[in-house]
Amino acid sequence: MSVEPEVPIVQVEEVRENPVLYKIISSDNHVFTISEHAVKLSKTLWDLITNLGLTAENALDNPIPVENVNGKNMETIVQFCERHKYDEEEPEYTNYIREFVLPEWDRQLLSIDNEELFQLILATNYLDIQKLMDYCCRVIGDMAKDKTPEELRIIYGIPTDAEDDALERSASDSPGPSG
């Protein structure tokens, strides 16, 4: 009895969803499955798939290794791609200023530590996902709103030139002439 109400929901999903699934292995050997529409958001992965000639039959048998991305970031990326796989193509930005609104769901997804966010950006850059890139950069940009340079240095942990020089000097001095 409990199975019956779920059936139509699955069917609706089936109608929209392409059954082709791909497997991705992250650098620390976590395995993720991702649908075809979602994987198309990443230009790198999609190029890889077309070049490898993976089809619906052999896709699950041939997992794609992604060396540069760890499991945690890959999980976020897979979540993001599955969420946005049916989004309409966005028009090319004619204006340099990005005039989009960050959806609440994505804001929640990206409300993570600074360090993780930067790792995620580098992973996104590697996988070439334009939309996630825009969203991540928006999150980082929002941190800088209405801040003085000194506050920005604290937020991003960037030393001033004087401090930087001092650090480099101490680093070069520390081995000593003997070492």
Next chain:
Amino acid sequence: MSRFTARFPSTFEDKDDSGDENKTVFADESIPVFPCYNLYPRSSKLSVSGNSARLKSISLNDNNDIEEDTLPIRRIGARKRDNPFKKYQVPDEIVDVIFSNLRKRDLLSAMQVCQQFYAVGHLSRNWTTTDVMERPITELTLITLMKRKIRVLRLAGAKPDPISRVNVRMFAACMLGTSRIEFLDLSRANLTVRQLLILLKPCRKLQCLSVEGNVLDDQVASCISDNKNLRELDISMTRGISINGARMIFQKCNNLEQLNASWCGLSEPILRVVIDNITDKLRKLNLSGSIRENGLNDELVDAFSAKADNITDLDLSDNGQLGDAVVATIMARFPKLTHLSLNRCYAMDPNIIVHLNIKPSLIYLNVHGCITDNNMKLFLQMCDRLKCNTQLFNFTAKPTSNNAPFIWGHNMLEY
């Protein structure tokens, strides 16, 4: 002796001014107010050697503790973070995308953070439209601005510093550079010739330019003449235009569609140069306020009317020499004319002006000051087809009208 004092100033002071307290007071009195820790000696051996009792009373160890407590930037307990940009070697392209989310004022503070940010922010396309309206500027500001990727620049009403100068090498480099500015608004900025050269010399692609109220000598004119695609030129209220300068500008800029040369001291020979070089591309013209007794006359208007068939908006106000013949010229020529201003042309007979009512294309007529108050009612009755005296100002080739936040259609507001 002099060498010796240069090396050990503290010793010198202690010996010579042993009785003078004022010289040595700086240490204990200034520190609570200005914490200059770099200047303060760390080792207690160094300076508390001499005779000053007050210096001796300071415990330097206490002050070292203060140094720990009140470091200017890092706070106690603040979590120290590594610089993620350095740690992950974030490439400049990503920083550029991040900066594209910032408003200009945030971008400016970000550019002060470190050298990488400055370099990326300097080249950011965020500067495509830049508004420096009514801000204080120096030559250095202008040179820095010219190096950025600016397409629309508004310097209207800026407050330039006439004294501070950049060094010769930077100036020369700027003179040799090129810029991609297409829309430049310098109205009411009152820049020096040198500052105008910094701005105008690199420009080759200008489409619209307003130098209202600035100096327009031959050097500046030759810079303007390099922009062959100039469509709208506003030289109103400028001073110093010569026949030579006018020849340079109007012979080379053949694509002018709007020209505002009002109140810039145009004499008859200069006007002849302007009118000789006018093409039929011109749609709006403002020649009001030429020099009295030696300015725009009936013959010049006649010569000009033969060349400019496409004129829709004509302003000949404040030209006392214009007589009734001009009205006849206007009636016969200018088939597309819709806006006409003849304010304060006192030599014209109102009885003749009334005939403009039957010119089919004309819609707006401005004759402020030509008609006496008593006759105004009668005049309006006779010109029943026209909209008389509806416009107070002429906006030919002006960047903005009615204080709108647009210059030549480009929005200057940030979202």
